[in-house]
Amino acid sequence: MSYGDKRTYRQYANAFSQLPMPYAYLDLEYLRYNITDILNRSGQKQVRIASKSIRSVSVLRYILERDCRFSGVMCYSAQEAVCLAERGLDDLLIGYPVWNEESIRAICCLIKQGKTIVFMVDDVKHVDRIAYFAREEQVVLPICLDIDMSTQLYGLYFGVRRSPVRSVGEAVTMAEYILSQPFIRLEGLMGYEAQIAGVGDHTPKQALKNMIITYLKRRSIEEIANKRLELAYELKKRDIHFRFFNGGGTGSLHSTCKEDVINEVTVGSGFYGPALFDSYRDFQCAPAAGYAIEIVRLPKEGVFTCHGGGYTGSGATGTDKLPQPYLPLGSRLLAQEGAGEVQTPIMYKGEERLQLGDPVFMRHSKAGELCERFKTLHCYEYGQITGQIKTYRGEGWCFV
Ligand SMILES: Cc1ncc(COP(=O)(O)O)c(C=O)c1O
Known part of the structure; x- marks a missing residue:
């Protein structure tokens, strides 16, 4: 297209x-073109909008209103989630861990009022802290577990340094830990493959680099798909359920959407x-x-x-x-x-x-x-x- x-x-x-x-x-004509193209490229998946790449309430609303598959927002800060919730937006996934007490408490208040705002965790300490404030505020908080999707190929680290939860085993252990805590619930999983979504493979005048990146991406895509499938299987086996399994970004829709276990993708740029x-x-x-x-x-x-x-x-x-x-x-x-x-x-x-x-x-x-x-x-x-x-x-x- x-x-x-x-x-x-x-x-x-x-x-x-x-x-x-x-x-x-x-x-706006081009924006509508991009919206249609993103819907086409994301198959039947729900699409969460990465607000960091939009940064306008009006534009977020404009996109959300254009199709029911645009199902929520991935915020980049807890304060932002509070501001968006106060403006009437809902189903807000905070894409990155939050530590600040004031922000966690502000979100507790909004959740008590019926808003859906999901915290991101990748560490037992994140879980404990959120569970602690949840207990104090007497509210059950939804949590999403971020699993690292980086690939190690030929001694090369292909990915980003975010979540320390790498293996399927570690992810299962974390999910079980979340479930064992009162006042929190496992709402979703996220495995963001930055090395596919955020790395261009068709840069002008860089034929060799493009070839290497294309090869690395192909290998990495296979590994990611197997890992997410295995994780979904292991969790199902243990009767662990969640509302969404989020993956991808603008640059990876073609591969992320092929995975049945993923039910929502994130798109911003x-x-x-x-x-x-x-x-x-x-x-x-x-x-x-x-x-x-x-x-x-x-x-x-x-x-x-x-x-x-x-x-x-x-x-x-x-x-x-x-x-x-x-x-x-x-x-x-x-x-x-x-x-x-x-x-x-x-x-x-x-x-x-x-x-x-x-x-x-x-x-x-x-x-x-x-x-x-x-x-x-x-x-x-x-x-x-x-x-x-x-x-x-x-x-x-x-x-x-
Ligand atoms: C967690 C997460 N998901 C998805 C994305 C994809 O965003 P975009 O579509 O803007 O590349 C990003 C971007 O950095 C991200 O951090």
Whole structure:
């Protein structure tokens, strides 16, 4: 599936011509394309939205309302879960362990009021702490167990350092421990295969690296599927039940969804389609979100220096974490300067007669960084601005 008509520089420049720069935008036609594509790629699984890659209540709602298979949100902080619950969102899985007492107690209150908010654990100490506050607050708390899905191949560690619960045996022991505690219940399992979902295998000009990654991924996918199947079997054998088994991310839908034991997948980045997600072989997201920076200097012919722009992505540093000039086509960053905090020079060769005051449209690299920099997203549809929505920053929220 391809996202059809490609936007031109003039389309966006004309539609947004009255806005002061910098501004961020969301192309709703492209967002809807991505939503449909994600639903198609996720088979019949429920889809949980990774809010870290969205960071706007309005966009979360927009997606949730479009299909009943969008079944809940994976939050990235307990405080965020509280804020979303207060705004009426429900079925919130906190994707990462929480230690802060105040946050745990705040969530206890919301659960008492009937909200579904699930804590993530990967350590007996997490379990004990949640069970302790649950007892104090006299409420039963739902818990999800995070199981490590990394692969060790030829002495190479292919994955992330998160959960210490690695083997099926360790996961079963943890599940039994959770069940043995009063005031908590096992609501779900999560096994996130970051090395499949978050690693591109179709990066331009990197044929050898792509080949190696494709091979590692293939081996890792097999191992993960066997591990999740064995775990589900072992738990069933012990009569241990849970509501969901969550896995995957934008970059792994094609493989995660083939596993029968997985009943929900998580997707975040695929909705905005940031630049890093251009380098996957199996799918193509539409570039739905981006931002415009203003040309304020002309240091030499063919170089257009803009104000702002350096909103880099998180993770191991590399040029892939830099934002990418998008429109006009033929724009690129200078290797010596990249995207700067206050100034970003853009090299441009093409037909547009760019001048001082003109926009250059950029795409952020990864996921959440765009909405941490702008209070609003200007919505674009059918050649014009059709609205303006708040980001978390616009709500006055800043969680991590
Ligand atoms: C636990 C977990 N699940 C799923 C995802 C997938 O998110 P995305 O679709 O934005 O890549 C992530 C991203 O880091 C994650 O941490």
